Amino acid sequence: MEKITKALVNENIDEFRQLFLKLHPYDRAKFYVEQSPEVRKRMYYYLSPGEMAEIFDHLDIEEDEYKTYLSEMDPSFIAQMLAQMYADNAVDVLNELDKKEAASYLTMMGDEAAKEIKDLLHYKEYTAGSIMTTEYIAIHANQTVRSAMQILKKEALHAETIYYIYVINEHKQLVGVLSLRELIVSDDDQMIHDIMNDQVVSVLVDEDQEDVARKMKDYDFLALPVVDAANHLLGIITVDDIVDVISEEASDDYSKLAGVADVDIQRSPLDAAKKRLPWLIILLFLGMVTANLISRFEETLQKIAILAVFIPLIAGMSGNTGTQSLAVAVRRIAMGDFSKESKWKMIVREALTGVIIGATCGSVIMVVVYIWKHELFLGLLVGVALFATLTVATVAGALIPLIMYRLRIDPAVASGPFITTINDIISILIYFGLATMFMNYLL
Amino acid sequence: MEKITKALVNENIDEFRQLFLKLHPYDRAKFYVEQSPEVRKRMYYYLSPGEMAEIFDHLDIEEDEYKTYLSEMDPSFIAQMLAQMYADNAVDVLNELDKKEAASYLTMMGDEAAKEIKDLLHYKEYTAGSIMTTEYIAIHANQTVRSAMQILKKEALHAETIYYIYVINEHKQLVGVLSLRELIVSDDDQMIHDIMNDQVVSVLVDEDQEDVARKMKDYDFLALPVVDAANHLLGIITVDDIVDVISEEASDDYSKLAGVADVDIQRSPLDAAKKRLPWLIILLFLGMVTANLISRFEETLQKIAILAVFIPLIAGMSGNTGTQSLAVAVRRIAMGDFSKESKWKMIVREALTGVIIGATCGSVIMVVVYIWKHELFLGLLVGVALFATLTVATVAGALIPLIMYRLRIDPAVASGPFITTINDIISILIYFGLATMFMNYLL
Numbered sequence: 001m002e003k004i005t006k007a008l009v010n011e012n013i014d015e016f017r018q019l020f021l022k023l024h025p026y027d028r029a030k031f032y033v034e035q036s037p038e039v040r041k042r043m044y045y046y047l048s049p050g051e052m053a054e055i056f057d058h059l060d061i062e063e064d065e066y067k068t069y070l071s072e073m074d075p076s077f078i079a080q081m082l083a084q085m086y087a088d089n090a091v092d093v094l095n096e097l098d099k100k101e102a103a104s105y106l107t108m109m110g111d112e113a114a115k116e117i118k119d120l121l122h123y124k125e126y127t128a129g130s131i132m133t134t135e136y137i138a139i140h141a142n143q144t145v146r147s148a149m150q151i152l153k154k155e156a157l158h159a160e161t162i163y164y165i166y167v168i169n170e171h172k173q174l175v176g177v178l179s180l181r182e183l184i185v186s187d188d189d190q191m192i193h194d195i196m197n198d199q200v201v202s203v204l205v206d207e208d209q210e211d212v213a214r215k216m217k218d219y220d221f222l223a224l225p226v227v228d229a230a231n232h233l234l235g236i237i238t239v240d241d242i243v244d245v246i247s248e249e250a251s252d253d254y255s256k257l258a259g260v261a262d263v264d265i266q267r268s269p270l271d272a273a274k275k276r277l278p279w280l281i282i283l284l285f286l287g288m289v290t291a292n293l294i295s296r297f298e299e300t301l302q303k304i305a306i307l308a309v310f311i312p313l314i315a316g317m318s319g320n321t322g323t324q325s326l327a328v329a330v331r332r333i334a335m336g337d338f339s340k341e342s343k344w345k346m347i348v349r350e351a352l353t354g355v356i357i358g359a360t361c362g363s364v365i366m367v368v369v370y371i372w373k374h375e376l377f378l379g380l381l382v383g384v385a386l387f388a389t390l391t392v393a394t395v396a397g398a399l400i401p402l403i404m405y406r407l408r409i410d411p412a413v414a415s416g417p418f419i420t421t422i423n424d425i426i427s428i429l430i431y432f433g434l435a436t437m438f439m440n441y442l443l
Numbered sequence: 444m445e446k447i448t449k450a451l452v453n454e455n456i457d458e459f460r461q462l463f464l465k466l467h468p469y470d471r472a473k474f475y476v477e478q479s480p481e482v483r484k485r486m487y488y489y490l491s492p493g494e495m496a497e498i499f500d501h502l503d504i505e506e507d508e509y510k511t512y513l514s515e516m517d518p519s520f521i522a523q524m525l526a527q528m529y530a531d532n533a534v535d536v537l538n539e540l541d542k543k544e545a546a547s548y549l550t551m552m553g554d555e556a557a558k559e560i561k562d563l564l565h566y567k568e569y570t571a572g573s574i575m576t577t578e579y580i581a582i583h584a585n586q587t588v589r590s591a592m593q594i595l596k597k598e599a600l601h602a603e604t605i606y607y608i609y610v611i612n613e614h615k616q617l618v619g620v621l622s623l624r625e626l627i628v629s630d631d632d633q634m635i636h637d638i639m640n641d642q643v644v645s646v647l648v649d650e651d652q653e654d655v656a657r658k659m660k661d662y663d664f665l666a667l668p669v670v671d672a673a674n675h676l677l678g679i680i681t682v683d684d685i686v687d688v689i690s691e692e693a694s695d696d697y698s699k700l701a702g703v704a705d706v707d708i709q710r711s712p713l714d715a716a717k718k719r720l721p722w723l724i725i726l727l728f729l730g731m732v733t734a735n736l737i738s739r740f741e742e743t744l745q746k747i748a749i750l751a752v753f754i755p756l757i758a759g760m761s762g763n764t765g766t767q768s769l770a771v772a773v774r775r776i777a778m779g780d781f782s783k784e785s786k787w788k789m790i791v792r793e794a795l796t797g798v799i800i801g802a803t804c805g806s807v808i809m810v811v812v813y814i815w816k817h818e819l820f821l822g823l824l825v826g827v828a829l830f831a832t833l834t835v836a837t838v839a840g841a842l843i844p845l846i847m848y849r850l851r852i853d854p855a856v857a858s859g860p861f862i863t864t865i866n867d868i869i870s871i872l873i874y875f876g877l878a879t880m881f882m883n884y885l886l
Binding site: 022023024026058060149152153156157162163180181184185199201216217218219220222239240242243244246247250251253254255257258259260268269270272273276277279280281283284287288290291292294295298301302305306307308309310311312313315316317319320321323324325326327328331349350352353355356357360361364365368372416417420421424428 | 465466467469501503592595596599600605606623624627628642644659660661662663665682683685686687689690693694696697698700701702703711712713715716719720722723724726727730731733734737738741744745748749750751752753754755756758759760762763764766767768769770771774792793795796798799800803804807808811815859860863864867871
């Protein structure tokens with residue numbers, strides 16, 4: 001790396017190119033990002049648009065950073081680079097620019113590349129269409145293995161993967177699939193329709209990318225064909241894009257459970273605070289509801305101050321169980337597991353789980369409070385309140401994501417902090433409700 | 444599917460085999476798992492051990508379920524099936540059995556298969572070694588493309604992937620790599636050492652599987668070679684195994700944040716309760732610490748009952764911010780991002796974030812309390828307490844995973860419920876501490 005930097009600084013083009021182009025594209029991209037804008041500008045002179053395209057295909061940056069890099073380049077250089085990137089990646093870059101700018105690059109590039117990219121620009125984010133590429137290899141069923149291999153050799157450098165070859169009919173409909181492995185072990189004179197697999201697993205162009213990821217994971221494919229409702233082959237999705245989808249979605253669910261917009265992008269403290277404050281302010285006002293509730297029981301509290309001692313314990317425990325059952329419900333819904341049993345069955349199951357958890361924790365706290373404070377009735381009150389709140393909190397944790405799912409809101413939005421605050425309110429109501437009802441025994 | 448079931452029930456072997464073997468192995472595995480034990484037993488007669496091996500290579504079940512299925516088969520059938528599975532998958536199955544049983548199957552199978560599996564059985568769980576397979580294709584640098592293609596055609600059916608070919612020297616050390624794509628576009632007479640890539644990205648056999656996954660994701664590889672410290676090629680890891688690792692690890696981190704042992708395996712309510720109770724009982728006793736703390740301030744509370752009103756709000760908010768900063772810290776550590784800046788820088792950054800968040804929420808609550816209760820000093824107390832607790836909670840959320848990382852405990856173990864309860868304690872101390880100190884103003 002040091003050598004490469006040195007060659008760059010010394011304006012030694014040949015040495016720089018020789019060393020730099022030997023690196024894996026991902027390492028080239030990493031090197032590129034780490035340079036100062038001045039050094040990067042020199043790189044644009046030392047590298048061709050095609051070589052920069054390879055770097056951009058491997059950039060691992062936040063989407064809003066593309067603009068910064070592009071602002072350092074010539075417009076015609078950008079257009080040529082975009083034309084030589086994999087179409088799906090070029091679309092990702094163009095989506096970050098304003099429409100006018102994107103359109104100007106599209107007019108500057110060759111018609112063929114522009115058409116490919118324009119076709120992809122239509123598809124909605126997070127659908128199969130938005131992550132597919134049109135650079136696949138397609139052949140016809142009535143070819144021989146030999147002619148298929150010739151097509152493959154010719155297109156090998158442009159296709160995003162050559163390891164699956166798709167078989168289409170005269171209407172461009174998908175009729176079969178063949179792995180390069182199967183092609184290689186076959187005789188040259190065999191016909192494609194004799195060796196191809198006609199049970200093709202494909203995805204619809206408007207299918208959610210999470211469902212595509214699940215299919216790819218289950219079937220261990222390296223690529224999946226994307227078709228429209230009439231089974232026309234539109235593109236393919238390769239496993240490397242799916243790996244990115246899986247880790248993005250996982251990080252997304254994780255962030256939501258923690259109640260942060262995005263755990264992965266945090267630059268300055270102010271930036272971080274901005275990401276976290278929206279939820280916190282909402283929760284602060286929900287917390288005011290709790291405070292308001294307790295203040296209605298101020299009379300009870302004035303008489304029996306010891307009641308306050310157990311507020312955080314009961315509220316906290318109900319938040320904890322709620323978070324647990326929430327996480328289980330969110331995952332089950334996300335994994336599509338949930339369709340296997342009815343909503344009601346899931347809720348009944350959670351209710352039973354809540355009863356077991358509530359009974360266990362309630363009994364433990366009853367004994368502990370009795371030993372600690374020597375007050376049988378106080379122990380009984382705290383124990384029964386904990387039993388009731390934990391049961392309700394467990395059901396609430398499962399119910400809220402289910403309701404969201406029904407309302408077509410992403411269930412993962414129901415964060416841990418949110419369910420915790422909701423359960424705070426429920427638990428205070430139960431605890432002080434019971435305490436007020438049975439106050440005579442406590443005095 | 445119905446047809447297949449019908450053919451099975453009618454003992455129509457030919458039709459069953461014809462229909463069943465046309466399915467993708469994953470669908471075969473799904474069909475297999477859905478059958479009753481009686482029907483499955485019939486399948487063992489209708490299918491060869493090799494055909495069952497393909498099903499077992501694609502089973503998507505919990506690891507402890509293997510035993511159930513194996514108990515339905517003949518020992519010799521099991522041994523033959525294991526021998527024909529991909530070695531890494533066979534190891535997963537054998538790891539679930541007791542040592543004696545596993546050894547007996549190994550003696551029953553051929554020497555070659557047994558050796559391959561035995562070699563893999565040594566590696567620790569969650570390392571590169573434990574997920575690699577030894578079924579790769581290796582060639583020498585001084586071969587021609589033609590002879591490499593011949594080796595490839597011969598081994599294509601046994602290798603787990605044929606899309607990367609690894610080049611080794613006479614000591615079995617890894618010296619280069621070549622994709623099948625590069626091989627195919629090369630002339631038959633070219634020498635391997637002229638076209639191979641000698642900058643091989645590889646992983647060490649004892650490297651953590653999460654690091655392997657990150658490498659595979661960054662470089663968009665379909666397979667990664669695994670070497671020992673002396674660069675001897677030991678095996679390869681394919682992308683389909685990495686997809687599984689990524690989604691398992693993600694689900695694992697998610698479970699831990701929610702404080703559940705495993706969100707994905709939940710069969711009966713009793714089972715679910717068992718998974719969730721261990722954490723809850725620990726948290727219950729930590730909650731007792733909070734209760735004990737408050738009870739020490741009973742005197743203060745008796746004089747100013749209104750203090751109790753804000754306990755859940757302050758405790759809850761500190762739990763929420765703590766969970767947020769915990770999640771960010773855990774992810775940063777997991778993504779290896781954290782090495783980029785020093786521990787101290789990260790903590791200072793979080794402290795500043797906490798100050799911003801605390802100042803914002805503190806000011807809001809101060810105004811709200813003043814408007815609501817018309818008590819300036821109470822508003823001031825709650826506001827300052829919230830400011831202090833949120834700052835401390837944010838730092839605590841980042842500090843705890845960092846300490847765990849230092850102590851070589853998986854930082855993801857620090858769950859949301861845990862940090863929430865710790866922050867309950869801190870916030871109660873700050874709130875009641877301030878209230879006791881400035882009691883005169885409140886009375």
